[in-house]
Amino acid sequence: MVFINKVAKEVNVKIVYYGAGLSGKTTNIEYIYNKVDPAKRGKLISLKTETERTLFFDFMPVDIGKVGDMSVKVHLYSVPGQVFYDHSRKLILKGTDGIVFVVDAQVERMDANVESFSNLKKNLLMNSILFDKIPLVIQYNKVDLPNAAPVPDMQKLFNPQGRYPELVASALSGEKVFDTFKAIVRMVIRTIPLS
Amino acid sequence: MQVTEQIAAFLAEKKKALSLSDLIVLESTNGFILASTATGEAMDLESLGSLTSGGLTAFDMLSTLFAGGGISYLLMETADKNFLLQRVEENYFLLAAAPKQVRAGYLRLRVEKVLPDLAALVRRFCEENAVSIGDIDIDEITASLDAQFDELLKGGDR
Numbered sequence: 001m002v003f004i005n006k007v008a009k010e011v012n013v014k015i016v017y018y019g020a021g022l023s024g025k026t027t028n029i030e031y032i033y034n035k036v037d038p039a040k041r042g043k044l045i046s047l048k049t050e051t052e053r054t055l056f057f058d059f060m061p062v063d064i065g066k067v068g069d070m071s072v073k074v075h076l077y078s079v080p081g082q083v084f085y086d087h088s089r090k091l092i093l094k095g096t097d098g099i100v101f102v103v104d105a106q107v108e109r110m111d112a113n114v115e116s117f118s119n120l121k122k123n124l125l126m127n128s129i130l131f132d133k134i135p136l137v138i139q140y141n142k143v144d145l146p147n148a149a150p151v152p153d154m155q156k157l158f159n160p161q162g163r164y165p166e167l168v169a170s171a172l173s174g175e176k177v178f179d180t181f182k183a184i185v186r187m188v189i190r191t192i193p194l195s
Numbered sequence: 196m197q198v199t200e201q202i203a204a205f206l207a208e209k210k211k212a213l214s215l216s217d218l219i220v221l222e223s224t225n226g227f228i229l230a231s232t233a234t235g236e237a238m239d240l241e242s243l244g245s246l247t248s249g250g251l252t253a254f255d256m257l258s259t260l261f262a263g264g265g266i267s268y269l270l271m272e273t274a275d276k277n278f279l280l281q282r283v284e285e286n287y288f289l290l291a292a293a294p295k296q297v298r299a300g301y302l303r304l305r306v307e308k309v310l311p312d313l314a315a316l317v318r319r320f321c322e323e324n325a326v327s328i329g330d331i332d333i334d335e336i337t338a339s340l341d342a343q344f345d346e347l348l349k350g351g352d353r
Binding site: 005007035040045064067068072075088095 | 198249323339340
């Protein structure tokens with residue numbers, strides 16, 4: 001739920017990057033961390049395993065600044081993608097205002113993507129969040145790899161009706177990473193009067 | 196005085212009155228800070244908010260799984276300090292840190308005394324922020340977002 005402090009004229013939103021293991025969720029957040037003016041973002045917290053995989057979550061606050069007469073602050077989270085961390089994913093989704101679903105475009109990862117998408121729907125429901133109501137942006141990541149699936153094939157799987165904004169990205173090089181971030185922030189801000 | 200200022204003043208007053216805590220933070224279960232007695236810029240409140248929120252949420256789930264219900268407070272002891280995470284209302288909790296010599300149980304007892312008044316203030320905050328937000332111009336916010344996005348990248352590692 002968007003956290004609004006009317007007196008302080010402050011809007012706080014929580015955005016979660018979701019997706020299968022190694023799809024590039026942490027890479028997205030790390031890229032934003034490196035590109036954003038240090039004065040406008042907080043520390044990047046990564047709770048990782050000894051093999052550098054996300055264990056609980058990555059977190060980074062970004063101060064969008066004064067927008068209108070409101071100060072907008074975005075809290076970015078990523079979930080651990082590995083299948084067995086399902087409880088952690090469910091916990092991190094609690095109170096989320098928007099989702100970026102990161103699809104790993106590699107053909108051999110498509111089953112994992114589909115499973116993760118279905119897991120997202122289930123975990124949102126368990127948090128009493130309606131999948132159809134939450135702002136969602138789909139990012140097709142790693143499309144620059146030679147084994148990447150064609151984008152129309154991925155659209156059929158994840159966005160057959162074209163309901164969600166989607167971006168074709170390469171998180172490692174930063175291609176469309178910030179555009180993804182902008183898209184989800186815009187969507188979340190638009191939902192504020194309804195929340 | 197606005198309710199958020201009242202909450203901040205309340206925390207500052209109690210911190211002094213209780214002579215216990217060297218840090219008191221009130222935050223939402225999402226880790227958004229509502230008020231704090233932290234001074235200076237050394238304290239990274241956003242990181243603290245996220246980590247305590249994550250910790251509380253995880254322990255809440257553990258408690259639900261193994262004990263059939265959510266937790267109302269958590270006590271933590273470290274080499275230098277003791278910490279209390281105390282649920283205030285359903286979606287808010289208080290983090291209090293005290294020097295090691297203050298026993299965690301004692302910290303909890305002292306905080307419990309001020310809890311009803313704090314909960315009343317939090318309820319008021321929730322009521323005031325739950326009303327229509329018609330005075331916030333969402334269109335204006337949306338329109339000026341792009342300019343702010345450009346500003347965000349200035350000074351970053353290009």
